[in-house]
Amino acid sequence: MTRYQRFGEVPAKRHTQLWRDGRLLTEEVIGLDGFDGPASTLYHLRQPMQVRSVGAFRPLERTEWQPEAHVHHCFESRDLPAGGDALTSRRLLAFNDDVEVWLSRPDRTMTGWYRNGEADEVVFVHEGSGTIETVLGDLPYRDGDYVLMPRGITHRFVPDGPAVQRHLVLVSRGMVEVPSRYRNRYGQLLEHAPFAERDLHGPVALRTIDESGDFPLTLRINGGLQDYVLPHHPCDVVGWDGYLFPWTLNLADLEPLTKQIHPPPPVHQTFEGDGFMVCTFVPRPIDWHPEAVPIPYSHANLNSEELIYYVAGNFGSRKGVDVASLTLHPSGLTHGPQPGLSEASLGTTHTDEVAVMVDAFRPLQLTSLARDLDRPDYAWSWTEAVVADAPAVSDPTPSPPGAPV
Numbered sequence: 001m002t003r004y005q006r007f008g009e010v011p012a013k014r015h016t017q018l019w020r021d022g023r024l025l026t027e028e029v030i031g032l033d034g035f036d037g038p039a040s041t042l043y044h045l046r047q048p049m050q051v052r053s054v055g056a057f058r059p060l061e062r063t064e065w066q067p068e069a070h071v072h073h074c075f076e077s078r079d080l081p082a083g084g085d086a087l088t089s090r091r092l093l094a095f096n097d098d099v100e101v102w103l104s105r106p107d108r109t110m111t112g113w114y115r116n117g118e119a120d121e122v123v124f125v126h127e128g129s130g131t132i133e134t135v136l137g138d139l140p141y142r143d144g145d146y147v148l149m150p151r152g153i154t155h156r157f158v159p160d161g162p163a164v165q166r167h168l169v170l171v172s173r174g175m176v177e178v179p180s181r182y183r184n185r186y187g188q189l190l191e192h193a194p195f196a197e198r199d200l201h202g203p204v205a206l207r208t209i210d211e212s213g214d215f216p217l218t219l220r221i222n223g224g225l226q227d228y229v230l231p232h233h234p235c236d237v238v239g240w241d242g243y244l245f246p247w248t249l250n251l252a253d254l255e256p257l258t259k260q261i262h263p264p265p266p267v268h269q270t271f272e273g274d275g276f277m278v279c280t281f282v283p284r285p286i287d288w289h290p291e292a293v294p295i296p297y298s299h300a301n302l303n304s305e306e307l308i309y310y311v312a313g314n315f316g317s318r319k320g321v322d323v324a325s326l327t328l329h330p331s332g333l334t335h336g337p338q339p340g341l342s343e344a345s346l347g348t349t350h351t352d353e354v355a356v357m358v359d360a361f362r363p364l365q366l367t368s369l370a371r372d373l374d375r376p377d378y379a380w381s382w383t384e385a386v387v388a389d390a391p392a393v394s395d396p397t398p399s400p401p402g403a404p405v
């Protein structure tokens with residue numbers, strides 16, 4: 001994030017001595033892009049390079065699913081089984097070389113620590129609250145938060161209580177950033193941006209833990225998970241400063257941009273990644289032009305895969321799509337409001353829809369989880385005459401005229 005943060009004790013000059021109880025502390029600089037990108041400087045009680053033991057490397061397994069036909073999809077995840085912590089409960093839904101989309105229903109604290117060494121992560125907290133303990137300090141999270149966790153930050157999720165949480169996790173090969181058009185040349189958020197610096201929340205407290213023992217760490221690297229055991233608590237930082245740190249942004253703080261006729265999704269953009277963008281739909285007044293059709297026109301986003309995760313409310317251009325479902329409108333096909341919804345929308349002045357959209361600029365590969373959650377009738381939901389007795393997508397009978405296949 002393009003703003004400076006400072007916590008705890010740091011020396012007046014970088015790369016100079018800092019002592020604590022007779023110990024010269026270990027300075028660590030973590031940075032991106034060969035230290036041309038954002039970086040932070042940490043001061044540890046002990047050397048962060050120390051490892052007690054090195055465990056197994058576990059390649060991430062991806063069971064790909066290739067649907068028999070290229071059609072629209074709806075994946076119902078409301079009843080996705082819960083179990084595991086914020087890392088072990090993750091299940092991969094879709095991916096390409098730029099971004100991975102995981103669903104997660106954690107129900108316990110992470111017993112070990114986690115660090116992604118090859119990708120940034122965006123955790124959208126649909127349901128749940130707690131604290132993410134990080135080497136840079138405690139970061140509280142709650143319902144509706146986006147958690148922006150840069151690569152390289154050791155952390156663990158500690159939920160409030162035993163209630164099952166629901167997370168949507170995006171893993172991004174490139175950096176995830178605030179769109180440049182929201183910022184001035186100094187990095188400051190502009191007045192027209194849908195959020196301001198006061199809406200971005202970094203760590204609130206730095207706890208320096210001086211403990212020896214066995215501390216498990218899982219590092220994601222090279223497409224797999226590498227286990228280690230550290231000989232001391234990873235949160236032994238007495239101070240840090242810099243621009244690289246985790247932060248949160250809550251949906252409730254977004255200030256949606258509106259127009260008198262229907263604006264396209266880029267006005268709802270929240271983050272940009274390398275090869276994808278994230279948009280957020282939140283409650284707002286809508287299209288007040290007297291002749292407006294206040295829901296989306298039919299459209300073909302020709303070189304994007306539109307994946308929408310439904311959070312709450314009634315999504316005006318979709319019917320029969322449940323909370324925690326995801327629709328995938330892949331490239332090459334047109335989609336839009338289902339029959340009757342445009343007419344029904346006339347005169348509407350407000351929407352209560354809440355949804356998160358990932359537009360991937362390269363095709364998404366689906367997984368066996370997508371196959372298990374897929375609702376084949378969705379592909380037929382625009383075709384009124386055949387909705388009632390839609391054949392399965394894999395049905396070899398000829399497609400009815402006009403069917404979206």
Ligand SMILES: [Fe+2]
Pocket residue numbers: 299301306329335
């Ligand atoms: Fe769309």
